[in-house]
Amino acid sequence: MTSADRAALLNDLAAMIASREMARPLRVAIDGRTASGKTTLANELAECLRGRGRQIIRTSIDGFHRPKVERYARGRHSAEGYYYDARDFPAIHALLLKPLGPGGDRWYRTASFDLHKDVPIEQDPQFAPNDAILIVDGTFLQRPELRQGWDLAIFVETSEHVSEQRGIARDTALLGGAETTRQLYADRYRPAFALYESLAAPAFSADAIINNDDFDRPTLRIREGGRLSAV
Template sequence: MATRQAVLAQLIGVIDGISRDRPVRLAVDGPDAAGKTTMANELADALSGLRPVIRASIDDYIRPPEDRPQSPGVPATGYFDDNFDLAALIAGLLIPLGPGGERHYRAAGDATGTAPYDAVLIVDGVFLLQTALRPYWDVGIYLHVSEDEMLRRGLLRDRERYGGDDATRELFATQFVPGWRAYQAQCDPAAAATVVIDHEDPAHPVIRSRST
């Protein structure tokens, strides 16, 4: 069984092997509580000294409640379709750091900068491999966990934030899990990923497939 360090080393090899004539845009996708932020931070740390890193999260682009159109009917639809300002992510980061981009970017919160040619943009979050965003990623990492593990980790992570176990279970049952099911059915993110990782045991992740 592979160690976490071995899997990270393989991922760094994929990233660092990409041309340095423009920034690399990388997505770390997966269900809620899959470990996306931790993986993205570890990749950023591992790249230190190899290439400059720009870190962002889809959570930086959550719309204020009053700005969400909220698709009618199923709450999960609103969570998937309306929760994030994809246009701001695309215009501020993904296009400027992409082919032909000027490398002058604007992150959430109006932070600006100019990326070095060999920079790596690492973005973590749910729904990053959806159809609207796929053309903008050079590398897509998909972390797979089961729904049971998703809920178990979610309870540990979110019970204080949402007011206890019952409230957290309700949120997962009505938004996070159905939203993720809808995303999988519509977008098949694992099929779009460069690397698929079984992340059920974070200490021993397993690379299930690679397209490079």
């Protein structure tokens, strides 16, 4: 059950997003550390906006991975490999962001790759109405290769400790045990995010920041006139 504080924050954030009127779909990025709560927030926000009568296109950047042999070419634990080699940027732009952006034809696809089967996929294109809202969650969404593809960027802020504890609890079974998972966070995910911060400063360019350390009592800051203000 969603807490009252979290529900109020979601309503405030949904109101901010819904107020952005464009002659085409609005493209929203939900950015943040690994295991910061991006996917949960994106799903909650999508439901909140649907309740306001908006059509939502909901997907994850994980639908645009590169093959394992390319992702792990620098090594399974490589932070540089995670940052530079994980995602297929041409596919993200060609299939999703460009069709929904200025001058786009609005025929879009939400994925190009099956991560679990490690094979490309070909979706039938779907057509977006002018007032649709695209919500994409994932890591490194404000990196230079993607930054211009978003109309709004929301940064999910968590401490390193909180996100890693959540991630280890979530991924232990998937990644082969607690110690293996802890080592991946130490070697790959944590330094990759530090690299991202040094290159893109995502918290400084986001349109809104949600501190998600306390899941039931998150806080929201919205950027107005170049400055962040608490809501």
